[in-house]
Amino acid sequence: MEQKVTAASIEKKSLIGQRVKKPDAPDKATGKTRYINDMVLPQMLIGKVLFAGRPHAKIVSMDISAAERLPGVYAVLTGKDAAGLKFGFVRDNVPLKEKVLCEHDEVAAVAAETEEIALNALSLIKVEYEDLPGVFSPEVGREASAPQLRDNFPDNKSLRFEFKHGDLAAAEAASDFIADDVFRPHHVTHCCMGTSCAIADFDNNGKLTIWTQTQYPYNYKMDLAPALGITPGDIRVMQPPVGGAFGSKLDVYPYEPIAALLARKTGRPVKVIYSREDEFRASPTRQAAIIHMRTGCKRDGTLTFRTADVLLDNGAYTSWGPTIPVIMMRTTSGHYRVPVVDFKAQAIYTNNPYAGSFRGYGNVQTTYATAQQMDILADKLDMDPLAFHLKNAQKSGEITPQKSFLRECVLAECLETAAQATDYSRKRAAYAAERDKPGRYKKGIGLASSIHNAGGAKIHKSDGIGTILKVDDYARVTVITGASEIGQGIDAVINLIVSEELGVPLEHVTIVNNDSDIAPWDVGVHASRTTFIAGNGTRQAARKAKAQILKAAEKMLGEPADTLELRGGSVVRDRCGTPLIKLDRLLRQMHFQAVPELVMVTDYYEPNSEPEGADHISDHSAAYSHAVHIAEITVDTLTGEIKVDKITSAQDVGRVINRMGLEAQTEGGIAIGLGYALSENMQLEQGILRNPSFRDYKLVTAPEMPELEMHFIESNCAEGPYGAKGVSELPTIVIAPAIANALFNATGVRIFNPPLSPEKVARAIYEKQQSGK
Amino acid sequence: MSLETEIKFTLNGRPVAVRVPATMKTLTMLREVLGLTGTKYACGEGECGACTVKVDGKTLNSCLMHAVDCDGRELVTIEGLKTPEGMNPMQQAFVDHGAVQCGFCMPGMIMQADYLVGENPRLTREEAQRGLEGNLCRCTGYTKVLDAVASVAEKKCCGRL
């Protein structure tokens, strides 16, 4: 078929590394987006949860009769209604409790016509408790004399992890210096701006539709089903827009099955939504830990070994929190070239809130220890930390003791880039020389780095993603993908990749990823994996579609498919860019020919990583990446206030895909890291949260944000889409130790228990001065 | 049930008459009575700014303001910033600069940012930081937000808006 060529040639313009806007931003910026929190369904009831408000107690009696009689109340459920509905990682949780194990234990729930009626009903429920002595720290909990919280867990011992590599005794003997410290990373929480919310509705065939904020819609079904006594196949998961997640929605939490139980009881849709106070008290935390770490080195600065003995505050139930050793040991064994490793971790049940996963999962805590011990050792060696880091930095091709294969490793380049950009070595020496001179305000500079998985993490049998891609008669592309969007910007990345591959405008791509009955399977949005995994999945699917289109074009145009390309909405000759036919026209011709052909392809991308095994020796991610942060701070030595003047980051991003999204992820990650380092702290007293509000739980605000300078180092990952690696967690991971190292540089004070709050810093400096007198 | 009062006010340029309980807050009225869900609840105690609206030209937290106090006043919500011609320049700037991630805090953030450049067309980046101190965001680290505000302030300042 001869085509008349009228248009000028279309040049190849790659979008990779360009700035692409999030497609949902206009609706979000105008208040049009309907978040789950905004949703109202016909006949919908409001569910409210009664929390125990005490950390450990027997429920002696419960009287719900007055609540049930209140007009407008449709259901009141208690622990009896949920008996046996065990769920959770080790099946140690139930939606509603018959015994209280932590402050936010859900002891009853109400569904009513309005929130006001539901709250009134809660106030009418009479519960008589018998308080029991509690366990509020893992150190106490592991003693035989401590109250035993669960029958089948002696000494309150929950999960345990171990990893050993090499001859520790020999390595210790060969060490000239050993850093030996106990770090106590604290409880913080996600503070998603949209509070937790779920809407559940059963149809009359017994099938549940649940609108949730979940980050892992497919395995979520498997985890939710036992909490309701139904099969995963009978659950349809809907994912409306959410107000943040950051890892907090990677498990099933009791409010979700509670919404479903209320819906089943009432036969109506039920929405459970948290107040901010509920959110603080009842949503998961970042795992708190006590890390006894030792790192050894020789006089020339060569690392000899690292050990970590970790005690984890499991809290009352087991969610993702106590599984963080899986990542902790990767950092312990892989953060710099560590020839000998001895890692063990034990989680202990307590009556504290329990931890889920949170951006930087396990690595925020571990890097707080490893990156400070690098600084401590450099100090003992009287060596510039930069030189010490460089001496021990891995290079491309190295394999860690856990068999993480660092195929493309640019740690040294990251270190040098950040150090040069900040004039690190000179400033560090100059500030150290000023440290003990008089003066209220002291400047400090601190360097920290870390390693993280950047190509998913195969903690399930598969770390893959399904993609369905169709191109319609108007050359509009729909990508039906398992990849969840929680604000991080996979939508813009998918649009960019489709546009790159199929030569269609960004605006001509639509993503469907909010309905588990439609979109294919994915592990979930976590582990810095989505750009890597979904990016590869999208690219593979797009390339399949492209192959089909070009094959049809070959037939119609009589030119070989491998000489053709898709650009600017047309089929063009690859070499000269001469347009041959408009893509939409070609697609219609394909569709309406004698043997009709639609472009709809499916793809399953599985990264080439190995499943995490019981021995923890596997290449569990398809890529690993490093980041280096340098913090420059000013310390008011009297008030203890740390002002962060500047953060300079250098991160191996593999390759920049969407530059705007990458910057946004980095900036946001740094902000969460700053809050962790400086101000955020769940103040728990005997298991009770004392500061359940933004008034006293302090997030970083706009005026506290320092200047940021970001360097994206491109290592061109062979397995990543266009060379990209996953990026979003490292910025959060590396901040706190960089600031802690800067604090030491400025004042000679080191804080082992974050946050580095003004009071803690002031007190440490005061005590140092007193002891010096 | 609490006493209900009829109030009349201007909402996004249109007259509104509505009956509200005396204890109801403006945020609840906007979201649940008037169906304007662009304004968000995120803390309910004036600490996060997600519920920021403009009342008689000044921004405040609608979660703290009694709905009855709207009587006779002029309210603008995020839905009212958009004009038939398109997004307000601040909304557009937030989109263009990548300031929107999960977006939940953005209606309040944009209301406050728009107020700040309206009050002070020569707004500096530092003043914008101070002016946004009452708006919490967990996604962005504020950097792109401040880029967006600075771009609008710059255009205002040199008369391009």
Added chain:
Amino acid sequence: MQDIKTYMTPCSVGEAVKAMAAGGVTAFCGGTDLSPQVESGARQYTATLMNIRRIEGMGGIAEQGDSIRIGALTTVTEIRRDPLIAKVAPILAEAAEHFASDQIRNAASVGGNICNASPAGDMINPLLVLDAEVELARWQDGAVATRRVAMADFFLAPRKTVKRDDELLTAIVFKRPAADFVGYFRKSGPRPALEISTVSVGIGGRMSNGVFRDVRVAMGSVAPTPLRARNVEAALEGKPLNADTIRAAVAATSADAKPIDDVRASAWYREHLVKVFTEEVLNHVLGN
């Protein structure tokens, strides 16, 4: 939720206090303190909800003879931006600058901040330094009667003041500070404003020929109420302001500040900050 029987929006002080005489009135203006307190259960509405924001003559900042009168409904934003305040009482503008956030400043009234009687109330501290009085109105014998109470005598306990339930705080009045008056305010917190003060210190007085007179020192969050630090004042009054005097004043803080441990800070840190701020503010006075 409490039953509210009446909602009223009085236009005059007379109308308001007449209703208040009958009892059971919850007055509000910006609602920035009331709303969260009711929400958390710390406070209850009463039968009458009274919106006092529309009362005429209760707003605005004006000079009256040798005094400055600030209407109780004046918002913190208005104080922050007022040219007269900036000129005669910059310490008050400074406190307004560090008060909560724009959105709160736009809604919160200075009268409300005083009546809330929080030991951390940020507008209270500079007003204590300015030796302000509050004007209280009530309905008596068929007419509005007013009395004035010195701010220093106003606070009894957290959320408790000498204001009777039937009284309305209508204005704050203070003498125009003398030309040689200097005063500074300092509150803690890495955030510039959106922060409940861990500690605040305000110091003001007349500084002539190196001697500090008519010294008034106010402290917040170091006792159940905002307070005048009489021992620190005594250590400074009539003395040449020098390193020795400052040292004595700093030492005297422990006689005034009796802080407690709470969720925001330990008593140790508060005592420590009071000393740091006292020294810092006095150095400011010295022009250092």
